[in-house]
Amino acid sequence: MNPIAWRLATVTAVRDETPTVRSFSLSIPEWGGHRPGQHVDLRLTAEDGYSVERSYSIASEPERAGVIDLTVERIDDGEVSPFLHDVVAAGDRIEVRGPIGGYFVWEALGSMATEPLFLVAGGSGVVPLMAMLRHRARSGAHNPTRLLFSSRHLEEVIYRDELDSLAATNDGLEVVHTLTRSQPAGWMGYDRRIDDRMIAEVLAPLGMGSRSFICGPTALVEVAANALVRLGLPGDRIRTERFGPTGT
Amino acid sequence: MADDTTVDPVEGQVLDGNAVGGLLATAFGAEMTEVPGECAHCGTVSMVGELRAYVRAPGTVLRCPACSGVVLRVVETPNATLIDVRGAAYLRFERR
Numbered sequence: 001m002n003p004i005a006w007r008l009a010t011v012t013a014v015r016d017e018t019p020t021v022r023s024f025s026l027s028i029p030e031w032g033g034h035r036p037g038q039h040v041d042l043r044l045t046a047e048d049g050y051s052v053e054r055s056y057s058i059a060s061e062p063e064r065a066g067v068i069d070l071t072v073e074r075i076d077d078g079e080v081s082p083f084l085h086d087v088v089a090a091g092d093r094i095e096v097r098g099p100i101g102g103y104f105v106w107e108a109l110g111s112m113a114t115e116p117l118f119l120v121a122g123g124s125g126v127v128p129l130m131a132m133l134r135h136r137a138r139s140g141a142h143n144p145t146r147l148l149f150s151s152r153h154l155e156e157v158i159y160r161d162e163l164d165s166l167a168a169t170n171d172g173l174e175v176v177h178t179l180t181r182s183q184p185a186g187w188m189g190y191d192r193r194i195d196d197r198m199i200a201e202v203l204a205p206l207g208m209g210s211r212s213f214i215c216g217p218t219a220l221v222e223v224a225a226n227a228l229v230r231l232g233l234p235g236d237r238i239r240t241e242r243f244g245p246t247g248t
Numbered sequence: 249m250a251d252d253t254t255v256d257p258v259e260g261q262v263l264d265g266n267a268v269g270g271l272l273a274t275a276f277g278a279e280m281t282e283v284p285g286e287c288a289h290c291g292t293v294s295m296v297g298e299l300r301a302y303v304r305a306p307g308t309v310l311r312c313p314a315c316s317g318v319v320l321r322v323v324e325t326p327n328a329t330l331i332d333v334r335g336a337a338y339l340r341f342e343r344r
């Protein structure tokens with residue numbers, strides 16, 4: 001079906017990821033599948049006809065047919081995310097179009113299945129990267145992969161348990177956290193914002209043959225991408241997404 | 249800027265062309281984020297997904313990441329979609 005056409009999706013499940021982040025499972029008729037990293041647009045229309053669209057990254061892997069998960073952070077003064085958080089429940093219907101985007105995509109195909117993969121996320125920027133990691137696990141890829149994930153507090157780390165389990169399977173994935181605002185007692189990880197030195201340290205075991213995907217707020221994306229360029233990673237191996245499809 | 253996750257991307261942030269892929273797909277009738285285009289101002293070739301997207305301008309404005317020149321502008325009116333491509337020397341669509 002035409003990915004640009006609006007379709008009515010049914011919410012089949014809602015679950016909390018963190019105090020301000022929720023995941024929504026959407027069942028979409030005639031969903032033709034997606035590629036990890038792509039997003040969908042959601043459209044809400046009020047009774048007076050006013051409508052608002054936002055773009056959200058798909059969190060789930062394409063191996064799950066007919067259903068996608070979106071993970072949405074509640075932005076208090078946003079137009080869409082408070083509605084999703086406060087109003088939407090299983091059984092509700094929402095207008096969706098997609099999948100959209102081919103630029104910020106990683107698939108376990110061809111050389112990408114074996115090349116080292118370096119992922120950098122800030123907050124809910126982890127969502128499209130999670131689709132890649134879930135797909136990677138399902139596809140059986142063993143390419144060396146590291147996720148550097150910046151969150152403010154431990155309890156705000158999205159997908160924390162699932163990331164722990166994925167990293168425990170010994171399939172080449174390592175997850176490195178930095179907590180920028182508060183750290184629990186005995187925290188051994190990084191405790192500052194992502195900077196050049198952190199990027200260099202976390203990238204080092206993967207080497208310059210890596211592919212990199214960076215998603216988060218603009219400042220984080222710029223710091224990480226500029227650091228990679230300075231380290232010598234070719235520009236065409238760095239893909240960035242400035243907090244787009246995790247909109248309000 | 250504020251730390252990590254608190255920024256409202258629509259109010260205060262520059263997005264990537266990727267984020268407005270749905271709008272562009274509707275306007276052009278094709279998936280656009282992997283389409284390379286040359287900036288008419290400075291000659292830099294970027295994929296549309298790499299352009300800087302300003303969504304709070306009248307319409308959506310996509311600027312060159314190298315020189316900040318306007319490459320594409322999309323304005324939706326109730327009856328039409330206007331696409332201003334003056335800032336693109338070319339857009340390259342692969343035949344599949």
Ligand SMILES: [Zn+2]
Nearest residue numbers: 287290312315
């Ligand atoms: Zn330019």
